[in-house]
Amino acid sequence: MRHMLQSRNFPKFFMRHQNAEGELNEFDPNFGQDFTFDLEQTQFDGKEGIRFRAINSPFFDGKEMYLRHKNFRILLEDQKSSPDPVLFLKDSTFFPRLGLKGPTPESPEDGLSFEASNFPEHFIRHVNFHLFIGKKAGPDDHNFNPDATWIKRPPK
Numbered sequence: 359m360r361h362m363l364q365s366r367n368f369p370k371f372f373m374r375h376q377n378a379e380g381e382l383n384e385f386d387p388n389f390g391q392d393f394t395f396d397l398e399q400t401q402f403d404g405k406e407g408i409r410f411r412a413i414n415s416p417f418f419d420g421k422e423m424y425l426r427h428k429n430f431r432i433l434l435e436d437q438k439s440s441p442d443p444v445l446f447l448k449d450s451t452f453f454p455r456l457g458l459k460g461p462t463p464e465s466p467e468d469g470l471s472f473e474a475s476n477f478p479e480h481f482i483r484h485v486n487f488h489l490f491i492g493k494k495a496g497p498d499d500h501n502f503n504p505d506a507t508w509i510k511r512p513p514k
Contacts, residue, residue, distance in 0.1 A: 359397055360394055360395070360397075360513050361394070361511060361513070362385075362393050362395075362510075362511045362514065363395070363508040363509070363511070364465075364509040365484065365505075365508065366457065366462070366465055366469050366507035367501075367504035367507075369465055370385070371384050371385075371484075372385050372511075373393070373395075373482075373508065375392050375412055375423075375425065375434040376389075376392060378433055378435070379431065379489075380431070380433065380488070380490075381487060381488060381489060382484040382487045382488070382489060385514060387514065390513065390514055391413050391414040392412075392414065393514075394513040395411060395413060396410075396411040397409075397410065397411075398410075402448070402451045402453075406453070407451040407453050408472070409425075409450050409452070410452075411423065412424070412434060421437075421438060421439070422437040422438050423435065424437055424446075424450040425450065425489075426449040427449050427474055427477070427480075427490075427491045428449060430480075430490050430491050430492065431488070431489075432482060432489035432491070448475055449474075451475040451476075452472035452475060453472070453473040455470065455471045455473055456468060456469075456470070457469025457470055457471050457507035458471045458481065458504075458506050459503040459506075467509050469507040470507070470508050471506045471508070474491045477491060479493050479494070480492060481493075481506040482506065482508075483502065483506035484505050485505065
């Protein structure tokens, strides 16, 4: 099912891919497909997971483009050309969790956080408007929970 993912703490900003990297940008209707993903259900180690498939994959010459993490950075890469398909599947599978940051007056819906299947307690988060997987640094890391919480929205 197709969705956009809105940032919990920057409600005008959405997850997107740009130049093969995961980014957090204000929605731009000229590049709407870069902000929209097919959230594909999958199984990993007996758990329900999801993968973020770019909906504009046909524009990538038939490649199967998914968000994945590599060296903790979220990237958009082709599944078919991966030299290690098993690692690609692990790196592109995330477990949806109840949002780490609860509802706020500006964003009253429950959100979701996406835990990396092969890095426990590491979630997709934004840092300086770039997407990474990361782990909460400790009790003083006040930005982590809102940075790692997303609201599913219908495509614009």
